[in-house]
Amino acid sequence: MQKLLFAFLLLFSLFGCNDEKQQALHDAQIKQQAQAEKDLLLAQLQAKEEALQEARRNAKLANEKLLANEKAQKEAFIRLQEEKAKEIQKNAKLSNVGVSIKEHTITIDTNKTKDFFKNIGKNLENKLRKMTKDLDKGVLEDNNTGININQDHINIDLNKTKDFLNLWGKKMQGFIKDINTMAEEFDTQITPKPHN
Known part of the structure; x- marks a missing residue:
């Protein structure tokens, strides 16, 4: 009986070790899968952040361009008004005669x-x-x-x-x-x- 008991004990210990090895292997796979998912999410987040930064740069450039166009239009309008005023003044002198x-x-x-x-x-x-x-x-x-x-x-x-x-x-x-x-x-x- 001692032999039988010893055989069971040996068998249980082998099964127990096997379970721990399988559990460790399974844990390693889950950890690896979790790391891969984490890396994928970080890559997606970084890509979205870069896209957002690019969109901000484009919006800033578009705004600067819009402001420059607006300034140029104002300056052109002012020049046109000044030219008209000069023309009116010139014609006013002549119209007196x-x-x-x-x-x-x-x-x-x-x-x-x-x-x-x-x-x-x-x-x-x-x-x-x-x-x-x-x-x-x-x-x-x-x-x-x-x-x-x-x-x-x-x-x-x-x-x-x-x-x-x-x-x-x-x-x-x-x-x-x-x-x-x-x-x-x-x-x-x-x-x-x-x-x-």
């Missing part, structure tokens, strides 16, 4: 031109009449020029006279500059542009 320029066409309103020069003539004529009457009376009072003449005395304020002459000179320079600018504009509008 009765001249308008549109797309290489010059239109002269002779009635406006006549009226413009008549008004200038009337203003000068009125001032000269007043000065002549005052001089005939022997009295001239003009606080702007700094000259006062009466029958007994002539008073000249040199500072006021100097300021008046400087102001008058600047006005005349501005008037001559405007006429010169108009002449240059006519010249550029009339002169044909060379074709390349």
Whole structure:
């Protein structure tokens, strides 16, 4: 019986060892499978993270491009408005004289031109009449020029006279500059542009 008991014990111990080996093998396989699944999930997560980063970069580039386009459009709009304002200002000066320029066409309103020069003539004529009457009376009072003449005395304020002459000179320079600018504009509008 001892032999039988010893055989059972040996048999059980062999089966027990075999179970532990199989269990260890099975655990190793599960661990390996779990590691493979973990690696796969990490790879998928990393791929998704890279895709997300790429999408963020693309969105940032698209936003920068959109902002650059918007800025360029604003600058173009401002330039266009400035050009229109210059054109309006240029045409306003000319329209006082009765001249308008549109797309290489010059239109002269002779009635406006006549009226413009008549008004200038009337203003000068009125001032000269007043000065002549005052001089005939022997009295001239003009606080702007700094000259006062009466029958007994002539008073000249040199500072006021100097300021008046400087102001008058600047006005005349501005008037001559405007006429010169108009002449240059006519010249550029009339002169044909060379074709390349």
